[in-house]
Amino acid sequence: MVNIIITGCSTGIGLETALYLKERFIKVYPTARTLKDVKKLQSLGFEHAMQLDVTNSSQITSVIKHVLHRDDKIDVWFNNAGYGQAGAVEDIKTNVLREQFETNVFGLHECTRQIIPVMRKQGYGKIIQHSSVLGLISLFGRGAYNASKYAIEGLTDTLRLELKDTNIYPILLNTGPVTSNFRKTAMKKLEENVAIENSIFSTKYFENIKGNHKKVPFNKEADAVASIVHHILLSEKPKPRYYITTATYLLGYLKRILSTSLLDKLLLKLG
Numbered sequence: 001m002v003n004i005i006i007t008g009c010s011t012g013i014g015l016e017t018a019l020y021l022k023e024r025f026i027k028v029y030p031t032a033r034t035l036k037d038v039k040k041l042q043s044l045g046f047e048h049a050m051q052l053d054v055t056n057s058s059q060i061t062s063v064i065k066h067v068l069h070r071d072d073k074i075d076v077w078f079n080n081a082g083y084g085q086a087g088a089v090e091d092i093k094t095n096v097l098r099e100q101f102e103t104n105v106f107g108l109h110e111c112t113r114q115i116i117p118v119m120r121k122q123g124y125g126k127i128i129q130h131s132s133v134l135g136l137i138s139l140f141g142r143g144a145y146n147a148s149k150y151a152i153e154g155l156t157d158t159l160r161l162e163l164k165d166t167n168i169y170p171i172l173l174n175t176g177p178v179t180s181n182f183r184k185t186a187m188k189k190l191e192e193n194v195a196i197e198n199s200i201f202s203t204k205y206f207e208n209i210k211g212n213h214k215k216v217p218f219n220k221e222a223d224a225v226a227s228i229v230h231h232i233l234l235s236e237k238p239k240p241r242y243y244i245t246t247a248t249y250l251l252g253y254l255k256r257i258l259s260t261s262l263l264d265k266l267l268l269k270l271g
Contacts, residue, residue, distance in 0.1 A: 001025070001026075001027045002026055002027065002075045002076070003027040003067070003071055003073065003074065003075050004021065004026060004028055004029065004075060004076040004077070004078060004229075005029045005031065005063065005064075005067060005076070005077050005078065006018055006028065006030050006031065006078040006080055007031050007052060007079055007080050007081035007107075007111065008032070008080040008081030008082060009031055009032050009049075009080070010033065010034070012178075012179075012181055012182060013080060013178060013180055013226075014030070014081070015030070015222075016222035016223060016225075017078070017080070017222070017226040018046065019044070019226075020223055020226035020227070020229075020230065021229065021233070022045070024230060026230070026233060027048070029067055030046050030048075030049050030050075031049070031063060032049070032051065033052065033053045033054075033081070034051070035051055038051045048067075053107075054103060054107030054110065054111055055103060055106070055107045055110075060111055060114050061114060064114055064115065064118060068118065074115065074119070074125065075125065075126065075233070076125070076126045076127075076233055077111065077112075077115045077126075077127050077128070078128040078229060079108045079111055079112065079127070079130055080128075080130045081103060081107060081108070082104040082148070083104070083182070083185050083189065084144075084145040084183075084185065084186035085097075085100040085144040085145055085189045085193065086141055086145070086186040086187060086194075086208070087141060087144065087193065087194040087205075088141050088143065088194075088199065088201050089144075091195070091199050091201065092144050092193070092194065093193070096193045097144050100145065100148050101148055101151070104145070104149070104152070105155075108129065108152060108155075109155060112127055112129075112155075112159070112170075115127060116163075116168065119166075119168045120168065123167055124168065125168045125169070126168070126169045126171060126232060126238060127168065127169070128171045128173060128229060128232060129152055129155075129156045129170065129171065129172050129173070130152075130173050130175065131152045131153055131156070131172045131173060131174050131175070132145075132149045132176075133175065133176045133245070133247055133248040134146050134149050135150055135152060135174060136248070136252050136255060137252075137254075137255050137263070137267060138150075138267065139270060139271040140268060140271030141201065141205075141208070141271060142271075145186070156170050156172050160240055169237070169240075170240070171232060171239070171241070171242070172241045173225065173241075173242050174241065174242065174243050174248045174252070175244040175245065175248065176218060176220070176245030176247035176248040176251075177216040177219040177247055178219065178220050178221070178244070179219060179221050179222055180222060187208065190205060190208075217247070218245055218246040218247040219245075220244070220245045224244055228242050228244055254266065
C-alpha cells in the first residue's frame with residue numbers, strides 16, 4: 001500500500017487532502033502542529049495522525065522514524081505546512097519575515113533534507129513542495145509570503161537538478177485561490193504584526209480586513225489540490241510542476257508574455 005506523510009493537516013488543504021486520499025485507500029500519516037489538532041485528526045479516523053511542528057527538527061526525525069518502524073518505507077512526503085503573513089515590505093519587521101521563513105522555507109527545507117537520505121536508501125520517493133501562484137508572480141502587500149514561495153521555487157528547482165539521476169522526484173504545486181482558512185489567518189497575522197494605524201497603507205489594510213469575506217475570483221475547493229496529489233501518488237513519473245486553478249494558468253501565462261511594467265499594472269489591480 002502506498003503511504004504518504006502530509007504536514008499541516010489541521011485545516012484546509014492539508015486536512016482535505018488527507019481525507020480525500022484516505023477515502024481512496026491510501027495510507028495517510030497526517031500531521032499537525034498542536035496536540036489538539038492531532039486529536040481532531042484521530043477523531044476523523046486517522047489512527048496514524050502525529051504531532052509535527054516543522055520548525056522542530058527533532059519532531060521531524062521522530063515522525064520519520066515512527067513511519068519507517070511501521071512500514072519500512074516512505075513513498076511520498078508532502079510539504080504542505082505554511083501560512084501567509086500579510087503586510088507591505090516596509091511595514092514587516094525583520095523578525096516577522098524571519099518567522100514566515102521559519103515555517104514556510106526553513107521547516108520545509110529541514111523536512112526535505114531529512115527525507116532525502118531515506119528515499120536514497122530505499123531507491124525511490126516523491127517530495128511534493130506546496131508552492132503557490134505567488135511563487136510565480138507577486139501581489140501587493142504580500143511580500144513576506146511572496147518571498148517565501150519564491151524561495152521554495154529556487155530550492156526545489158535546484159533539488160530537481162541534484163536528484164536528476166535518481167528515482168526521487170521533487171514536485172512543485174503552484175496553487176491559486178482555494179477554499180481554506182488561509183486568508184483569514186493572513187489577516188490575523190496582519191493585525192498582530194503590523195502597526196496598521198501608523199502605516200501609509202492603513203486604508204488599504206482596513207479594506208482588505210473588512211473584505212475578507214468577499215468571494216475570490218477563480219476560487220476552487222480544496223479537492224482540486226487533493227486530486228492532483230492523488231494523481232502524483234499513482235504516477236510512475238510525475239511532472240516536475242503542477243498548476244492548480246485557472247488563476248495560476250492565467251497569471252503564469254501573462255508573466256511569460258507581458259513586459260514587467262504591464263504585468264505590474266495588472267497585478268496592482270488584483271492586489
